Amino acid sequence: MQDDDKMNEKGSGLSRRTFLKVSGISLSVPLVMGHRVIKVSGAEVKVFGPGKVPIQLTINGKNLSAQVEPRVTLLDALRNELDLTGAKRVCDRATCGSCTVIIDGKAVYACAVLAIEAQGKSITTVEGLMQGENLHPVQQAFIDNDAQQCGFCTPGFVVACKAFLDKNPNPTPEQVKKGLGGNLCRCGTYMGVRAAVAQAAQKGGRRNG
Amino acid sequence: MATVRSPTTEGRPYGVQLSTTMSLDPTVQSPQTLADVYGLLSERGGAVKIIAGGTDLMVLMNAHMLDAAEFLDIWRVDELRGITDEGDALRIGALTTYTQLIKSELIQQHAPSLVAASRTIGAIQIQNRGTIGGNIVNASPAGDSLPVLAAYDAEVEIGSARGTRTVAFNQFYTGYRRSVLEPDELVLAVRVPKLKESERDFFWKVGTRRAQAISKTVMAAKAQISDGRISSISIGVGSVAPTVVRAPKTEHLLTGAQLTATLMEEARQIIAQEITPITDLRSTEHYRRTVTGNVLLKFLRQLSS
Ligand SMILES: Cc1cc2nc3c(=O)[nH]c(=O)nc-3n(C[C@H](O)[C@H](O)[C@H](O)COP(=O)(O)OP(=O)(O)OC[C@H]3O[C@@H](n4cnc5c(N)ncnc54)[C@H](O)[C@@H]3O)c2cc1C
Ligand code: FES
Ligand code: FES
Numbered sequence: 350m351q352d353d354d355k356m357n358e359k360g361s362g363l364s365r366r367t368f369l370k371v372s373g374i375s376l377s378v379p380l381v382m383g384h385r386v387i388k389v390s391g392a393e394v395k396v397f398g399p400g401k402v403p404i405q406l407t408i409n410g411k412n413l414s415a416q417v418e419p420r421v422t423l424l425d426a427l428r429n430e431l432d433l434t435g436a437k438r439v440c441d442r443a444t445c446g447s448c449t450v451i452i453d454g455k456a457v458y459a460c461a462v463l464a465i466e467a468q469g470k471s472i473t474t475v476e477g478l479m480q481g482e483n484l485h486p487v488q489q490a491f492i493d494n495d496a497q498q499c500g501f502c503t504p505g506f507v508v509a510c511k512a513f514l515d516k517n518p519n520p521t522p523e524q525v526k527k528g529l530g531g532n533l534c535r536c537g538t539y540m541g542v543r544a545a546v547a548q549a550a551q552k553g554g555r556r557n558g
Numbered sequence: 559m560a561t562v563r564s565p566t567t568e569g570r571p572y573g574v575q576l577s578t579t580m581s582l583d584p585t586v587q588s589p590q591t592l593a594d595v596y597g598l599l600s601e602r603g604g605a606v607k608i609i610a611g612g613t614d615l616m617v618l619m620n621a622h623m624l625d626a627a628e629f630l631d632i633w634r635v636d637e638l639r640g641i642t643d644e645g646d647a648l649r650i651g652a653l654t655t656y657t658q659l660i661k662s663e664l665i666q667q668h669a670p671s672l673v674a675a676s677r678t679i680g681a682i683q684i685q686n687r688g689t690i691g692g693n694i695v696n697a698s699p700a701g702d703s704l705p706v707l708a709a710y711d712a713e714v715e716i717g718s719a720r721g722t723r724t725v726a727f728n729q730f731y732t733g734y735r736r737s738v739l740e741p742d743e744l745v746l747a748v749r750v751p752k753l754k755e756s757e758r759d760f761f762w763k764v765g766t767r768r769a770q771a772i773s774k775t776v777m778a779a780k781a782q783i784s785d786g787r788i789s790s791i792s793i794g795v796g797s798v799a800p801t802v803v804r805a806p807k808t809e810h811l812l813t814g815a816q817l818t819a820t821l822m823e824e825a826r827q828i829i830a831q832e833i834t835p836i837t838d839l840r841s842t843e844h845y846r847r848t849v850t851g852n853v854l855l856k857f858l859r860q861l862s863s
Contacts, residue, residue, distance in 0.1 A: 389589065389597035398585040419586040419629075420619065441620045443613055444770055446683065455657070455686040461616040462687070463609075465586060466633060513682070530769025531681025 384465075397465050404465055408433065409477025417464050424448045426464035427474065435475035435504045446532030447505040449512075450474050456512035456531070475504040478511060487511045490549040496541035502534040510546050520550060586629045592637045592717070595744060598630055600719040603742035606630045610653060611687035613680065614696045638691070638746060641665060646752060649715075652691025652745045657682075659690065668752035671706045671778045674761035678702055681769040691745045694727075697735045697801070702763055704802035705778035708794030709759070712750045718743040734800035757782050757790075760857040764849055766840070773797045774841040775850045779857050781812075786862065788812050793854065798833040798846050807832045808854070822858045826851035 385396040398419035405414050406423075408431070415430035424441075427433040427450075436459050437447040443461035450459045451473040478485035487510045490496070497503040506529070513520070513528040520528065525546050534542070587606070589595050598606065607626035609615050610633060618624040632638060638653040641662050648664055656676035659665050665672050679685060679693075679702050693701045694714065706712075712727040716739060727748065731737050739745070753759055759780040765771025775798055781791035791812045793805040808829040815821055835846035 390591065390593035392589070392591045392594055394587060394589040394594050394598070396585055396587050399583040418583055420584055422616065422620070442617045443684065444617075446681070449683060456683050457686050458683045460620060461612050463586065463612070463616075463631070465588070466612075466631060509683070527768070528682060531683040 402465065404468055406431075406464070406467055406472060407470065408472045409474060410471075415464075419463065419465055421464050422460050423450070423462045423464045423467045423472070424459035427459060433474055433476055436508075437501055437504060439501065444533070445502070445505075446509055447502050449505040449508045449532065451508060451512050454512070454515070456509050458531075473508070473511075475508050478507065485511065486552045487514065487545065487549045490545035490552070491542070494541045494544040494548060496538050496545040498536035498538055502532060502536075502538075506532045506534065506542055510542070510549065514546065514550055518550065520546070522547075584627045584629055586631050588631045588634060590634045590636075592635055592746075595630065595632060595635060596717065596719040596742075599742045599744065602628060602630070603718075603740070608632055608695075608744060610692045611655065611689045613684050613688040614692060614698075632744070644749070647713075647749045648752060649747050649749050650690055651747050652694075653689050654691075656680075656685035656688055656690075660685065669706070669710065669750050669759075670753065671709070671759045671761040671780070672703065672750065675702045675706050675763070675776075675778065678763045678765070678768075684770070690748060694730070694748065695737070695739065695745055697731060697737055699734070699799060699801055700773045700776070700797045701802065702773060702776055702796065705776050705794035705796045706761060707748060707750065708802050708804055709778040709780050709792045710750050710753075710794075711792065712748050714745055715747040715749060716743050717746040722746065724749070728804060731801040753780060754782070756784070758861060760860065762853045762856065764853065772840060775835070775846050775853065777850065777853045777857070779854070781857075781861055783817065783861050787814070787816050788861070789814065793829070795829075795833060795850060797840075798835040798850055800834075803833065805829050805832055805854075812858075817858060817862045822855055822862070825858060826855045829854050 384402050386393045387396055401416040401418055403414060403416050405412055413431055415426055417426050417430060424436055424438055427436055428438060436450055438460060439445045439447040441460050443458045448459040449456050452467060453470050478488060487507050491503065491507060509529055509532050517524055517528060525543050529542065587598055589598060606628040609629045609631050615624065639651045641654060641664050642649045643664055648668055656679050659676040660673055676685065680688060690703055693703045707727045714725050714727055714730050716723050716725060719742065725738055757780050761778045763776040764774045773796055776796040777793065779793040782789045791809050793809055794802060795805060796802045808825050811828055812825055830847040830851035833847065833850055835843045837843045
């Protein structure tokens, strides 16, 4: 495997100069939208950084732009650059689910996806679930079933529940348990959450997109 | 839209200290073709860190435990995706996610243990991003797809600008978190021989809880049995040695033998001795030996019924 020790080599990364020095790889377009484009074998290869690069994200149907360093996670970009603070940062280790967002129909942890990697994809956060004045059925079901106490895990849970119901409109209790295993609640509201999913499933969790 | 704070200077949870060797501002290369990946790896191999689904890497990166100044993001290289039927075997692209494995009819039909293993990995959010190539190259002894690949005698397809080569999965690892992969190479795919109609397979993972649990011991096996006699058996075990392992002594004992209660008991004891587990934060050596023996017994009982 790629020896981790060899990864210790320090450096400022792939600067244009060192890149040209070490390789026969040619630089076709010096600056496109802040990232560099190089040619290796024919097709264009984007190189992001070092330094901040402008990015474009499609979030809840809107195109938003920000400037981030390439290492910044989607979660940090949402919270710190775009003022979308619904997704919460709890573990920052891809484990607790509080940062759950939907990318191209799939629930993922925003703390484990690079913001630059999320470009060109359709991202849904908890802020995008309401339609006008109406709560999404999952949101309403959380209220009706007292499915939160401190509420810190709730946005991630709501998004995970929506993604789950989109895929499993009529889940069994066993499927619900399994399908929501990626979200943790320190207050222990799991029973309420399961009841909420059951209610939203009956009402059609798919409604409102 | 407001741009007020820099994410990199934002307070980290648990007061995590920055690693002194970590570049705070790494570059990310984002190619779309395999040819470009080869080109980049042959220039920068050894200095660049491949990132696939990121479910192992991003955790390290967020914890400032990753010393890499350059990342090579392969997520957009579609040539590394897809499951194809090659007759006797299935070829699974390195970027295939657990969600895709679980949903694949080919995998369900011809490598059911791989579906069973994928279902136990992380939770939905991990299954949607985590890839089989990442599981292989991450080389954790606890990787849950690995015992299946070991028991099925899978092959790893490796590529670089120098060409492609195929390595038996059971010869892929050279030690704890070490493999035969050279710095300019990447894993392209894994080839899994189809389960034969006369064969039965098995997967069992023991963890602390059902979601997000790292295995204390994990076993995959397949066997051919007729009239109570085992004609062939292969057993892959994880979390009980520095790498995923086969259990050759136990396989030898069982091959060609009549599956009696005495033999099953003997096999249970042999496998418990043959593995080399350690005591760590998840479990003890004694527990791992005992439970691995019991898990094998479970499979053998299924076979005899
Ligand atoms: C909460 C949580 C739970 C988890 N649960 C489990 C579990 O139950 N069982 C389990 O086995 N794992 C588990 N994992 C670990 C992880 O999800 C898997 O190992 C996954 O398969 C890694 O794939 P990835 O694509 O995300 O890898 P990445 O993080 O992108 O990469 C992992 C390593 O592989 C290298 N790499 C990736 N693809 C290639 C390639 N094609 N060629 C060469 N090198 C490559 C990278 O350089 C890196 O060193 C869990 C992780 C988390 C965060
Ligand atoms: S903050 Fe992302 S999973 Fe916990
Ligand atoms: S309601 Fe407090 S963490 Fe879930």
